[in-house]
Every structure is written in C-alpha cells, then in structure tokens.
Amino acid sequence: MYPSKLPGQGASIFTVMSALSNHHKAINLSQGFPEFNPDPALVDCVDRAMRNGQNQYSPMAGQPNLRGVLADRQNRWGRAFSIDPDKHITIVPGATAGLYSIFQALVLSGDEVILFDPSYDCYAPSIQLAGGVPVRLSLNADGSYPFESLKQHINPKTKMVVVNTPHNPLGLVFGQSDWTALSEILANTDIIVLSDEVYEHMVFDAAQHISVLQVPALADRAVAVSSFGKTFHATGWKLGYITAPEYLTNEIRKVYQFLAFAANTPMQIAAADFLTNHPLYEQSVSVLMQQKRNRFAAALKSSRFRLLPCEGAYFQIVDYSAISDMQDQAFAVHLIETIGVAAIPVSAFYQQPPQTQRWLRFCFAKNDDTLDKSAALLCQL
Numbered sequence: 001m002y003p004s005k006l007p008g009q010g011a012s013i014f015t016v017m018s019a020l021s022n023h024h025k026a027i028n029l030s031q032g033f034p035e036f037n038p039d040p041a042l043v044d045c046v047d048r049a050m051r052n053g054q055n056q057y058s059p060m061a062g063q064p065n066l067r068g069v070l071a072d073r074q075n076r077w078g079r080a081f082s083i084d085p086d087k088h089i090t091i092v093p094g095a096t097a098g099l100y101s102i103f104q105a106l107v108l109s110g111d112e113v114i115l116f117d118p119s120y121d122c123y124a125p126s127i128q129l130a131g132g133v134p135v136r137l138s139l140n141a142d143g144s145y146p147f148e149s150l151k152q153h154i155n156p157k158t159k160m161v162v163v164n165t166p167h168n169p170l171g172l173v174f175g176q177s178d179w180t181a182l183s184e185i186l187a188n189t190d191i192i193v194l195s196d197e198v199y200e201h202m203v204f205d206a207a208q209h210i211s212v213l214q215v216p217a218l219a220d221r222a223v224a225v226s227s228f229g230k231t232f233h234a235t236g237w238k239l240g241y242i243t244a245p246e247y248l249t250n251e252i253r254k255v256y257q258f259l260a261f262a263a264n265t266p267m268q269i270a271a272a273d274f275l276t277n278h279p280l281y282e283q284s285v286s287v288l289m290q291q292k293r294n295r296f297a298a299a300l301k302s303s304r305f306r307l308l309p310c311e312g313a314y315f316q317i318v319d320y321s322a323i324s325d326m327q328d329q330a331f332a333v334h335l336i337e338t339i340g341v342a343a344i345p346v347s348a349f350y351q352q353p354p355q356t357q358r359w360l361r362f363c364f365a366k367n368d369d370t371l372d373k374s375a376a377l378l379c380q381l
C-alpha cells in the first residue's frame, strides 16, 4: 500500500452519485451544476477574446480589467474597506483552487481550523494537506449556529473559522445576527474568518447576502471566496476569485503562483467585458434561481417529502422520514434504482452525521421540464 496523504479518502460523494445516476440513466439532481447554458452574450465575449488572440498567460493575480470591474462592484455593494483591485483581489481557476491556496498559505502545521458541519467536502482534506487540524462542530438541529460550542473550542491553536453563506447543502444565509455573534466571539483574537460565498448571488425572498467583507469587526482578517462557475452557470469554466486584505492576499498569492500561476485568459477577458456591459447581471441570478426553487417546491407539494426552508444557493433539502427509515446513503441509491432520480445524501457533509436525520439534497438549477419530471417521479413515493 502506498503511504497515502489522505488515508480513507475515497471519490467524493458527487462523483459517486453522478456516476451511479449516469449508469441508471437517472435524472441527475445530485451534483450541483446548472443544466442550462451561460448567457449567449458571455459566450460571444469568450469567442471574441479567443479570436482576438487573448490566449496566452494572464498576469498571476488576474487580468487587471476583471479585477477592476470586481473591485468597482464590491465597492458599490458596500465593503468595510475600499477594495483595491491590485492589493485585494486575486483571480483563481475556481473556488476550489482558491480555497486550497488559502489553506496552504494561512494554515501552519498544527493549527486548528473550525468548520461547521454539514460542510462542503473540500475543506477538511485541504486543511489536512496543509498540516492543519479540522475541528468540526455540527450546526444545531434547528439550523442555527452552535456559537456556545464555538466559544468553548477556541484556544491558542485556533487559526481560522470557516463560514459558508449561502450554505451548501442547507441553503441557509448567515444573517446580521450571526455575523454579530461571530464578531463578539472573535473579538480580541486574530483568528481569520474564511467565508465561502460562491452562492452570493442566489438569495431568495427577504434574505440578503452579507459578505464577511461588509462586517467592520471582521473585515481586516477576512477572506472571501467567489465563483464565476456559480454566478455565470458555467461550472466547467473553473473561474473564481479571492478578496482579502493586503497582508493576507500577499501570503495567498505566494502559494497560488505555484499552484496554477494564473487562471485562463479568454474567460477572464470575457467576464470583464460581460460584467462591464451588464452592470446588474448578478440580480438576475437570484430571480432565476428563486423561480426554480418555487417551481420544484410547488411540484413536490403533493409528495410525502417535507421541504426544509431554502433561503439561498440552489439546493432543496427534503426530509423523507415519512417515506422511509433507511439511512440516507442507502435511500439515495434506492431512489436512483427505483424511480430514476439522483440526490445527494446530506450525511456525506458531516464528520459525525446525526443518526436520526433523514435528509436528501436536490439541486434545482435544472430546466423546468427536468424539475417537473423528477418531481412527478418523487410524488409517486
């Protein structure tokens, strides 16, 4: 046996469920990717950039135009300090690579990093590969954050707390009172807050996305991660960016230059052109995804699934305890095999899954027809 750096780590649950879904020709609501294409105007911008010869390396930190557009937007949305494109923004090949660079750059051997479970699957292994120790606290049963437990787990080794808002898989939005509670707990420490905000432009009803960079008490030790894959419905493009104060950006870039050196050029040029010409584009993303959420929920109304509230991101959590007492992994496989619909078992996002929880995650970033068909199948159960 080769001495593995990640013993016990198998293929991710997304890979496993998508493969099973393909094998059974099921409707794949498991992995989080849209079924529809990016705006044709954005695709035209990519085409133009490639034909105009924008096909060589970008500067390490990213195309200046794109960083400029992003800084302008963030300053328009309001940040606790003025975002400077050169000092604070780094374009990366997707949020996953950004997160990896951040952990490698900021977590030293033996440092503890606090995660809230259910948590996105790349955090814990990336922290371990940096020599850090993931400390995984579970959200309370009602979806609130375990701030008392957080307080108790903070110690001199705590380097970072990771927040994900809007949340994958639970669709929760970290509200003002959550940020205030976190700020109070972290006052008088220099613990870094890493906020994974890849779904920042998908918030519904009265919910509002609040970036960590909008929180005055935290912004000077905050790192925010964004993804164009999510915002542009183009997960395969693998493009994202990191926003952080200068001293943290400098450290992150030191690592990032050896991870990828630079993100791909034509997509960066295209993103800058498209965003310049569509100053309110991001608002349309929430509108679209809210329609999808509502359509899927309405179509499941007569089912025996109980739908949990979804304030943001593009996932619907359903409680299936009225239908079956199977563990969620087994029930997800059963769904694929019997009715041909694929979901993600929520236990995969935990270190210690709650034993009695019977939750599945469905991605609703799909065409209306797909949502209607899958909901009709789910209503048969």
Ligand SMILES: Cc1ncc(COP(=O)(O)O)c(C=O)c1O
Pocket: 032, 093, 094, 095, 096, 097, 120, 164, 168, 196, 198, 226, 227, 228, 229, 230, 235, 238, 239, 240
């Ligand atoms: C919470 C969260 N963070 C990060 C990512 C990765 O984003 P990217 O595709 O830009 O690497 C995802 C993708 O599903 C995600 O859900």
